[in-house]
Amino acid sequence: MSLFQCEECGCVDNTATSGYWFRNDKGNPCQGRKLCAACDPTIGKWHDVFKREYLPKGDFFTNRQGNLEHKTTGQLSHEYVAGVKP
Numbered sequence: 001m002s003l004f005q006c007e008e009c010g011c012v013d014n015t016a017t018s019g020y021w022f023r024n025d026k027g028n029p030c031q032g033r034k035l036c037a038a039c040d041p042t043i044g045k046w047h048d049v050f051k052r053e054y055l056p057k058g059d060f061f062t063n064r065q066g067n068l069e070h071k072t073t074g075q076l077s078h079e080y081v082a083g084v085k086p
């Protein structure tokens with residue numbers, strides 16, 4: 001399980017709480033895009049397993065530990081959300 005950034009809204013979701021693994025399925029309206037549960041038309045609502053936190057869209061990537069890391073500062077998403085200085 002790992003975190004990823006939604007390509008539509010920029011929020012943090014987990015591969016286990018979203019349609020992440022089905023995004024490339026034939027006929028899936030996500031058309032391969034990494035979408036959070038709320039943006040995924042096949043789910044359409046947030047799961048409330050954890051709070052929906054928004055990050056600057058496109059600025060984070062999933063690192064080898066499965067955490068979201070800022071592309072330039074190396075800051076992790078939970079540090080960014082907490083307001084920790086990079």
Ligand SMILES: [Zn+2]
Pocket residue numbers: 006007008009010011035036037038039040
């Ligand atoms: Zn989203």
